[in-house]
Amino acid sequence: MGLIKTKLELFDLQEKVDRVLNDPKQAFTLTSCGASESRTGRLDAKVLALQLKLDQLKRATLQCHAEVNQIREKARKIKTDTATAAKSTAALRKSFTNEKNMRIQHERESIITFEKTYMDLFQQTLPLQSACCESLLDLFLLKKKRRKTHDYDVVLAFNTIPEFLKLGHYPVAVINAGIERLSYFIVLLASYLGVHLPYTIYLPTKSFAYVRIGPLLKELYLGHSVKTTMRTTPREFHNYCGSLAMVALNVAFVAARIGVVNLGFESITRPNFLVAQLYLKLESYIKHGKQVQVHAVSLATDTELIKDHFISSIDVDLNGHSAEWNIVEAPEDLHQAQS
Known part of the structure; x- marks a missing residue:
């Protein structure tokens, strides 16, 4: 402009x-002057x-x-x-797209190769897997021992597996030995089947004399009776019930993987009976000469809910009332979902 x-x-x-x-x-015309x-x-x-x-x-x-x-x-x-x-x-952009497509194709081929190699190795290990499971059953014999009442206890490898909901009726030595034996059985069976447990169990070593579980390495060990622990160190009892909940979920997960069905809340919270069903299912595979079938499953679980159920049930069983804990009922919607 x-x-x-x-x-x-x-x-x-x-x-x-x-x-x-x-x-x-x-x-x-441009000025005002005259002609001069x-x-x-x-x-x-x-x-x-x-x-x-x-x-x-x-x-x-x-x-x-x-x-x-x-x-x-x-x-x-x-x-x-x-x-x-x-x-x-x-x-x-064209170079990046080509590179990305090449990488994706390479990764797909690598995955296919890996899956094929894995399946080949898996097929080769199936006979060994069955042999290991059979040896495990021979090592961990399953029996039942009748109580004074009409109920009975599950005995695994000569150790009584206490019922978690009535833990106060068992001596401390029986509880510690039974939980440790159950942990050994589940860890060995999971390793033979190639199953990754929801909560890692650490077996005793020279450095740690007791079984530990979970990311916080909580000890599965009681130094005093259940009743004494509840009264004197309620926090310790609370943590111990949380560890028991992890053990119960590990047992339920392995049971679901080998085809034990009807895993409702009640079954999950009674791992002594559930491990007996697991044992019998495994024994059935071996007796009939079948390979152990490992299923892909998703188990709906809530560790806190199971822990609170153990706390309230043990408190009511020992004291006859719920002075400290509210009763945690089994939810209807907590069940096993298989895919």
Whole structure:
């Protein structure tokens, strides 16, 4: 716009100057002076001033043209750089897409190869797996021992597996030995079947004399009777019931993997009877000469709910009332989902 305005002023001045130069008589129309020498001198001065202004405007016009050319040159350079960048971006995108597709294809082929190798190895290990399970059953004999009531206890490898809901009726030594024996059995069986337990069990070592479980490495060991522990160190009892809940879920998970069905909340919270069903299911496979079938399952579980159920049930069983804990009922919607 400045350039256009300057050009209009230049054009107007140029027209006036041309008129004066071509016809001096026109100068009288541009001034208020009459025809005399003094007026002619002022006219010449006026013309000179107009000529100087015209020269200034011409220089300004040339500078504007130069600046416009610079701007146009920069615009052309920006357009060229943009086009080059667009081409480079398109080339990079194409290269990235090709690389990604190649990597995806390579990974798919690697997965297929790995799965084939795994299945081949798995098929080769099936006879060994069955032999290990059979040796495990021979080592961990299953029996039942009748109580004074009509109920009975499950005995695994000559150790009584206490019923978790009535834990207060068992001596401390029986509880510790039974939980440890159950842990050994589940860990060995899971390793033979290639099953990853929901809660890792750490068996005794030279550094740690007791079984530990879970990410916090909680000890599965009682130093005093259940009743004494409940009264003197309730927090310890609370944590111990949490560890028992992890053990119960591990037993239920392995049982579900080898095809034991009807794993409701009641079955999960009674791992002594559930491990007996698991044992008999495994024995049935071996007796009939079948490979142990490991199923893909999803077990709906809630560790806190099971822990609270153990706490309230043991408290009611020992004290006959729920002075400290509210009774946790078995939920109807907590059950096994198999896929």
